[in-house]
Amino acid sequence: MGQSGTLKRDICGLIDERKSEVIKLCGDMIRIPSDNPPGDTTKLAGFLREYLKERDISVRVYEPITGGPNLVATIEGKRKGPHLILNGHLDQFPAEVGERWSVDPYSGEVRDGRIYGRGAGDMKGGNTGLIFSFCLIKELGLDLPGRITLTLVSDEENGGRWGTGWLVDNVEESIGDACLNAEPSGLTARVGEKGLGFIRLKAAGKPVHAAYSGFAGDNAIMRMCRVLPAVQGLSGIPARFTDETRRLIDDAQEGFYKQSGHEGGPGSGQVLRQVTVNIGVIKGGSKVNIIPGTCEVEVDVRLPLGIAWHQFEEILDNRLRDIDPTIKWEHIKHPSALFPASFTSTNEDIFKAMQMNATEVMGKKPLLGFTPGGNDCRYYRARGIPAVVFGPTVHNEAAADEYVLVDDLITVTKVHVGTIIDYQSKHILN
Numbered sequence: 094m095g096q097s098g099t100l101k102r103d104i105c106g107l108i109d110e111r112k113s114e115v116i117k118l119c120g121d122m123i124r125i126p127s128d129n130p131p132g133d134t135t136k137l138a139g140f141l142r143e144y145l146k147e148r149d150i151s152v153r154v155y156e157p158i159t160g161g162p163n164l165v166a167t168i169e170g171k172r173k174g175p176h177l178i179l180n181g182h183l184d185q186f187p188a189e190v191g192e193r194w195s196v197d198p199y200s201g202e203v204r205d206g207r208i209y210g211r212g213a214g215d216m217k218g219g220n221t222g223l224i225f226s227f228c229l230i231k232e233l234g235l236d237l238p239g240r241i242t243l244t245l246v247s248d249e250e251n252g253g254r255w256g257t258g259w260l261v262d263n264v265e266e267s268i269g270d271a272c273l274n275a276e277p278s279g280l281t282a283r284v285g286e287k288g289l290g291f292i293r294l295k296a297a298g299k300p301v302h303a304a305y306s307g308f309a310g311d312n313a314i315m316r317m318c319r320v321l322p323a324v325q326g327l328s329g330i331p332a333r334f335t336d337e338t339r340r341l342i343d344d345a346q347e348g349f350y351k352q353s354g355h356e357g358g359p360g361s362g363q364v365l366r367q368v369t370v371n372i373g374v375i376k377g378g379s380k381v382n383i384i385p386g387t388c389e390v391e392v393d394v395r396l397p398l399g400i401a402w403h404q405f406e407e408i409l410d411n412r413l414r415d416i417d418p419t420i421k422w423e424h425i426k427h428p429s430a431l432f433p434a435s436f437t438s439t440n441e442d443i444f445k446a447m448q449m450n451a452t453e454v455m456g457k458k459p460l461l462g463f464t465p466g467g468n469d470c471r472y473y474r475a476r477g478i479p480a481v482v483f484g485p486t487v488h489n490e491a492a493a494d495e496y497v498l499v500d501d502l503i504t505v506t507k508v509h510v511g512t513i514i515d516y517q518s519k520h521i522l523n
Contacts, residue, residue: 120201174239214487219275283462285436333399348460
């Protein structure tokens with residue numbers, strides 16, 4: 094471990110010396126819009142392909158849908174060893190959010206120790222750490238065993254079906270022994286996420302002229318209104334923990350506000366312990382003076398550990414049947430975008446390597462992270478591949494003036510390169 098420690102200290106010193114290069118890479122990516130919608134990442138993917146080629150790294154491009162390229166690049170070791178996947182997404186939230194930015198959202202402006210722009214935190218900052226680390230290992234010619242594969246994907250903001258989901262189903266090289274992802278984790282060691290799915294409720298009525306309301310016709314909106322309180326009432330169904338997952342969530346509660354403080358206040362970590370439901374979209378009727386014949390409602394559902402989708406669906410079916418059995422529901426997105434809650438054990442080598450390097454770089458042990466949102470780690474965990482996240486804190490995510498701290502960017506880069514070195518070398522260091 095002594096040789097590894099010396100190597101990592103030297104590389105961390107080199108990252109400090111080349112801090113301006115790290116900042117420039119992040120800024121260059123921010124200056125190339127990759128908003129989703131529309132989700133076209135062609136220009137950004139092209140820039141990164143050239144960036145890697147200039148550093149003598151060959152890149153394969155897979156584009157299962159027009160405008161949604163996925164980049165795959167590999168560094169091969171000279172000896173047998175583990176295969177580590179570095180995973181990040183290229184698409185981002187749209188910059189237009191109904192409020193004014195104080196800077197150009199695609200400027201990558203650096204001010205007061207902050208890098209501003211859409212995608213700075215989610216997730217071009219984290220991608221910077223992965224890409225710079227990957228290229229540095231290649232540049233220095235580090236003799237690491239095994240393989241390191243960088244995957245930079247599209248479509249994550251839409252659920253990842255044509256990004257990571259497509260790669261793991263179609264490109265053998267994208268399947269490894271572990272995955273390191275760089276989503277914004279607030280410098281916590283994130284190991285899991287809640288389940289996520291979207292459903293659509295449908296009510297049918299009978300349209301007639303509104304002048305006969307109460308005497309003729311059947312108002313579909315009113316039918317829907319009668320079931321919505323029961324649907325919203327599904328929020329709060331408690332998780333079903335094992336001893337292991339209870340300890341995991343207990344520990345993750347401490348890190349939750351740090352990783353998500355921009356969205357929730359103290360106590361918001363309780364979302365990790367229960368189902369949450371959000372009635373997000375209601376569509377019904379065609380004209381104010383016609384009794385509506387249809388009504389549709391779109392609902393966001395997040396499941397905690399221990400609650401499977403079939404269990405939630407059974408509860409939903411029973412609630413609807415008791416109130417109005419004519420109300421139907423369906424999953425909105427393709428089944429491949431429907432995932433249960435998942436986590437990676439803290440006993441996995443990739444977690445231990447990440448935790449140790451974060452501790453070394455930050456001078457303190459990172460808090461454990463677990464997110465109510467979704468990310469592409471779920472595709473790996475669904476295949477039994479341990480996947481963990483270490484990324485910067487994103488400020489003003491999905492709002493105006495998104496930014497990350499330059500210090501976070503440097504910290505993440507150092508943690509990534511150290512994690513890669515230790516994970517790949519574990520067989521010869523142990």
